[in-house]
Amino acid sequence: MSLILSILMTVSPYLARVYEYMPAPGQFVNAMPVATMDDTPQTMAAKAEAAIANNAGKTVCLGAWGGYIVFGFDHPVVNSGDEYDFRIKGNATYASYAKETNRKGGASEPGIVMVSYDANGNGLPDDTWYELAGSEYNSPQTIRHYAVTYTRPNGLENVPWTDNRGGSGVVPRNEFHQQDYYPLWAPDELTFTGSRLAPNAVDEGENGEHSFILYCYDYGYADNHPNKTDGCKFCIRWAVDQNGVPKDLQAIHFVKVYTAVQQVCGWIGETSTEITGAEDLHPDMPLPDTQTDIPLTDIPWSAQNPEQPTKILINGQIHILRGEKVYNAQGALVK
Ligand SMILES: [Ca+2]
């Protein structure tokens, strides 16, 4: 393999970039990843990226409802049509109790997944977001256009919140985590918007004992099923616009995940989605609109460039390599 080919073909299947990390308050916030008073949105995105990019496998916590992360890959993830397209890893587990009752549940902390195509081509996630409609998308218990505002408490106190439906509550402190639960680098008020799924936890304890089982939703949420299951895989064809109309995206560049439930489970505290990585399940799949392809015999021969042309994929798009020269699918020299 020529040097130019080996350089051009390095497409990683793994999450490559974290563009934004803004958790809601929570018991693991400022700890996963660790934050200091000197941190900024930029340094925290970099810390989140170091934790989960390139299959690093550490944990980033999104805190209570609404807290989010925005990440992407080093190439567009192609919509395969009928297969799973990408996987998001979390730390969900099935509890033995739930296995005995033939229900899937345990530590399931579902996060809503949104996707975006870099429509303006600037490499930044500033384009329209589309929700992947998971199993609860049409549930009458799902609240759309929900908004919560968290307020920084004075010192190490419970974090109060109010919502846009007259509700209020706190993210309570517990004895296990002593750090500030309010993101250190955030403004004193933090408002998140999105959809809220119904609480998924049931206290299955008996005789005054508490034992919370967080039951899995069927499909379409991050940190909802264990990483080895199909329950953490996603299809781009599930994308819908803000009115619920399916959106046919050829590929996506960016993914946003936010904690989807607003729930406190006794001593185990608030429910918060965790992310430990993500992976394109078919990184070599070409973009469908580049399938049009010129015959290899049309690629110019020269004495300096005598090798037979071959088709290669660069960032998911068909190119043609001849010697040290690279042509696009229309036959134009690109390198
Ligand atoms: Ca953009």
Ligand SMILES: [Ca+2]
């Ligand atoms: Ca979790």
